[in-house]
Amino acid sequence: MPSELPVDRRIGGHRLATVLGAWQRPGPAYVALADALRAGILSGSVPLSTRLPSERELADATGVSRTTTTATYGLLRDEGYLASRRGSGTVTTLPSGPGARASLAESGGEKPGIVDLAMAAPSAPSSLHGAYLAALDALPRYLTGTGYAPLGLEVLRVAIARWYTLRGTPTTPDQVLVTTGGQQAIALLVAAHAGPGDRVVVEHPTYPHAIDVVRAVGARPVPVPAGDGGLDIDLLESTLRQVAPRLVYLIPAHRNPTGTSLSDEDLSRVRALARRYRTAVVGDEVLTELTMDGPAPASFAGDGSASAYVVSIGSASKSFWGGLRVGWVRAHPDLVARLAATRSHVDIGTAVLEQLVVAELLARSDELLAARRAALRDRRDLLVGLLVDRLPSWRFDVPAGGLSLWADLGAPVSSALAAISVRHGVRVVPGTAFGVDGSFERHLRLPFSASAPDLRRAVAGLADAWADLGVTEPVAGPDRVHAMV
Amino acid sequence: MPSELPVDRRIGGHRLATVLGAWQRPGPAYVALADALRAGILSGSVPLSTRLPSERELADATGVSRTTTTATYGLLRDEGYLASRRGSGTVTTLPSGPGARASLAESGGEKPGIVDLAMAAPSAPSSLHGAYLAALDALPRYLTGTGYAPLGLEVLRVAIARWYTLRGTPTTPDQVLVTTGGQQAIALLVAAHAGPGDRVVVEHPTYPHAIDVVRAVGARPVPVPAGDGGLDIDLLESTLRQVAPRLVYLIPAHRNPTGTSLSDEDLSRVRALARRYRTAVVGDEVLTELTMDGPAPASFAGDGSASAYVVSIGSASKSFWGGLRVGWVRAHPDLVARLAATRSHVDIGTAVLEQLVVAELLARSDELLAARRAALRDRRDLLVGLLVDRLPSWRFDVPAGGLSLWADLGAPVSSALAAISVRHGVRVVPGTAFGVDGSFERHLRLPFSASAPDLRRAVAGLADAWADLGVTEPVAGPDRVHAMV
Numbered sequence A, B: 001m002p003s004e005l006p007v008d009r010r011i012g013g014h015r016l017a018t019v020l021g022a023w024q025r026p027g028p029a030y031v032a033l034a035d036a037l038r039a040g041i042l043s044g045s046v047p048l049s050t051r052l053p054s055e056r057e058l059a060d061a062t063g064v065s066r067t068t069t070t071a072t073y074g075l076l077r078d079e080g081y082l083a084s085r086r087g088s089g090t091v092t093t094l095p096s097g098p099g100a101r102a103s104l105a106e107s108g109g110e111k112p113g114i115v116d117l118a119m120a121a122p123s124a125p126s127s128l129h130g131a132y133l134a135a136l137d138a139l140p141r142y143l144t145g146t147g148y149a150p151l152g153l154e155v156l157r158v159a160i161a162r163w164y165t166l167r168g169t170p171t172t173p174d175q176v177l178v179t180t181g182g183q184q185a186i187a188l189l190v191a192a193h194a195g196p197g198d199r200v201v202v203e204h205p206t207y208p209h210a211i212d213v214v215r216a217v218g219a220r221p222v223p224v225p226a227g228d229g230g231l232d233i234d235l236l237e238s239t240l241r242q243v244a245p246r247l248v249y250l251i252p253a254h255r256n257p258t259g260t261s262l263s264d265e266d267l268s269r270v271r272a273l274a275r276r277y278r279t280a281v282v283g284d285e286v287l288t289e290l291t292m293d294g295p296a297p298a299s300f301a302g303d304g305s306a307s308a309y310v311v312s313i314g315s316a317s318k319s320f321w322g323g324l325r326v327g328w329v330r331a332h333p334d335l336v337a338r339l340a341a342t343r344s345h346v347d348i349g350t351a352v353l354e355q356l357v358v359a360e361l362l363a364r365s366d367e368l369l370a371a372r373r374a375a376l377r378d379r380r381d382l383l384v385g386l387l388v389d390r391l392p393s394w395r396f397d398v399p400a401g402g403l404s405l406w407a408d409l410g411a412p413v414s415s416a417l418a419a420i421s422v423r424h425g426v427r428v429v430p431g432t433a434f435g436v437d438g439s440f441e442r443h444l445r446l447p448f449s450a451s452a453p454d455l456r457r458a459v460a461g462l463a464d465a466w467a468d469l470g471v472t473e474p475v476a477g478p479d480r481v482h483a484m485v
Helices: A015-022 A029-043 A053-063 A066-079 A128-138 A156-164 A181-193 A206-215 A233-243 A263-274 A333-344 A350-362 A365-390 A416-426 A452-469 B013-019 B030-041 B055-062 B066-079 B128-138 B154-166 B181-191 B208-216 B234-244 B264-276 B331-344 B352-363 B364-388 B413-426 B453-469
Strands: A082-085 A091-092 A177-179 A197-202 A222-225 A249-250 A279-286 A310-315 A327-330 A397-399 A405-409 A443-446 A481-484 B080-085 B088-092 B176-179 B201-202 B220-227 B247-250 B280-284 B309-315 B327-330 B397-398 B404-408 B443-447 B481-485
Touching: A015 A029, A015 A053, A029 A066, A029 A416, A029 B331, A053 A066, A053 A156, A066 A082, A091 A233, A156 A177, A156 A310, A156 A327, A156 A350, A156 B481, A177 A181, A177 A333, A177 A397, A177 B080, A177 B220, A181 A279, A181 A310, A181 A327, A197 A206, A197 A233, A197 B154, A222 A233, A233 A263, A233 B443, A249 B327, A263 A279, A263 A310, A310 B088, A333 B013, A350 A365, A365 A397, A365 A405, A365 A452, A397 A405, A416 A443, A416 A452, A416 B364, B013 B055, B030 B055, B030 B066, B030 B413, B055 B066, B066 B080, B128 B352, B154 B176, B154 B352, B176 B331, B181 B208, B181 B247, B181 B280, B181 B309, B181 B327, B181 B331, B201 B208, B201 B234, B220 B234, B234 B264, B264 B280, B264 B309, B327 B331, B352 B364, B364 B397, B364 B404, B364 B453, B397 B404, B413 B443
Parallel strands: A197 A222, A197 A249, A249 A279, A279 A310, A397 A481, B201 B220, B201 B247, B247 B280, B280 B309, B397 B481
Antiparallel strands: A082 A091, A177 A327, A310 A327, A405 A443, B080 B088, B176 B327, B309 B327, B404 B443
16 A cells, blocks of 8 residues: 555644543553543544654653653554655554454444443434334335435424424424434534634533544534533623634533533523523533433524524434434524535435434334333443442442443553553543533443443453553542432 | 515625626626626625625626516516515525425425435445434434534444455554545545645546635635546645645546546556645545546555545535435545544534444445446436437437536537526536636536436436537537547
């Protein structure tokens, strides 16, 4: 393979040191640094085809000897994660061969022997196959067309509108855009509102790919604290007043990663802020239906009135299955039409059969979601029990819904733990991935969407990795596990 | 519905006049101007939620009276295509109600009583249903996973690699990225190479959504002539030397819209230019397989050697069906991994079942494509016959492949013709949509992918619209139809 690929990015020593986080741990420094850099490459926090700082520059930035950085680069070069390019120094890449790119390959099916807790996403319900068959019966009438539907199939837009209406938010089909998953909905909305230099408010911590989208358009993510106490609405208002963002991105219910939710009163306040400051507030509701304890959260879109600045995102990925790649936006019809015009040159439209499958699933969602909630409750309780047993020093609240819990490790070692966990058969994303500035080094997101056997293997692997780290454990207080109210 | 949606765009009088093209025709000027503006809104050339110039400014720019522009705005306001927004003047929008947004709604199935020649895309082959059933049998093993596959399913990457290898371009699966249609492949490649202010070379005329993608990232499309004579390679080289583009986008075979192809010698020259100028050249090969006359064009990727700058795009949309939304990129493995990392926050991955369907279709593509080529040959010949009969003054070459022909109307009336054709039951895209600067007002792209009855209705409607235009027709020479060599 020719080594002449253009390299149009470089990362400085201090920036790289920030991205790598607190990687130090007992044992050879060059191995620990290599583990952190490898994890950064695999997680995408250190982009591919990026020129790394010189060994001397990295040594200065990380406070280790140049011998260490030389050994680190040498190890990763041997492993195939770094390449030397004529005229462009040391460049990040990935080893060739099927297994090597596992972090980007599909999970399930061809998944290697590692438990992947990097994604909080459930497997498919058993009844999905029947929905595919029913959709296949409905497909023929669409085969005479081109199959292009930038707005989405009318039958699905009607089903989604009915879905919102039944949940207390009167909705018409022209307020609905079908997207290729909830991720595309975020990307389309950010691109429609923000450009280079603009500000976009995000909760902190928040969904990492939302931060990626904001940065991809050249905008700046402005974090508003949303820790264990939930979103600070007062701070949200002062931020709206002071930085005049183009968009606000929120996860109103069972927030990823913390699991907290906005109260009904908070929801009303947020909608009022959207109107008062004439700023589009996007509520990502892909997790809203996954309520395991207590009443279901209210719809972010409320009664739907005066909703020009209140935008809701939904998806089949968490409620049903991610492999469908079907999501949606509920917004003002003018915004829906604008987004559809843009998406015509993004991917033209969403796969037709999948849209018919989701229309089927929405019609039977009550029973499907009841089963899913019960299964997730069992897995959440299993994970909580395993953590109490194997990692007693970690503190966390027990989330009332969603797909993950947010553990406080008691020490700033999340990056180091994620880096070496791979060797113990489990992949996790360090807490820093959920922040915009290297925050959350003390935290780790733990999804409970995996199967029970995988959860057991994962916690066993994390416990071994934790032992390797040799963190001196503070005595666990009796209050270290909270049930969320 | 509240009329408080943010308006963040405006279009000046002279820019709007350019976009509307040569809209003048016999009859009331305000109706002709309204037809052109309505067509611009429906085609997206005049974006939605955009503030229009004042009636006086538009009158000055178009050389009509202010009475005319006032009547034009009034007519379109009554129709629901314009809205008056407090503090932001006259803003483009779309009428509410299902039918109104037809230009964005799916074609086929719920298609209104208008023949849509705006898209050059065939309907599905009859055997598609069988491929879906076979894919459904293969689906269960993937249901245990999350369904997320940024690189694409290994089984499809292997099938696509074999497909290239069989066509003379040895390819390994790690050189293949599965995308959500060929359109996403273009968008990912442009975003990976170009940013604000960068230059991207495109053929002229070219695929309109490729121009949209270049502008969406803030880059500037640099046109290189590719008219009836085909692409001017010498001009391509001097352009590479002079403007140092970040990317070159070509359609090497059965070019959209002209139908011309690069010769084998030209292909070799283009690949040599890519290497010499170290500039990525993207060959969009979604139409390559649709050869109706003569030998199949050679693969753009050639023998695959030294291919770091030679990138190929493929898609199931034109060979099989657009409703599948499956395409791919063939590129250097490092670039494939970079694109996959980006697409993780674009749409995460492509629908799993559709990938399995395409793996099925590729295995049986020889028979499927033979049938498709035969059907397209019949439709092309039908369209040619209808045009000779009903619109004898139009001149065009008969394309040896692809999905459309490029007609010279003999007068700069393409925008006006497209605008009034809707009233005669046929939607076409004006030639100007295939240019970057209002060029090709004399030309019209005519897809022959529609059914025979639709083609007959379409040409009848175009003939009526042509009569309305009252263009004085030059005498047709004997050479007005050429077979392409």
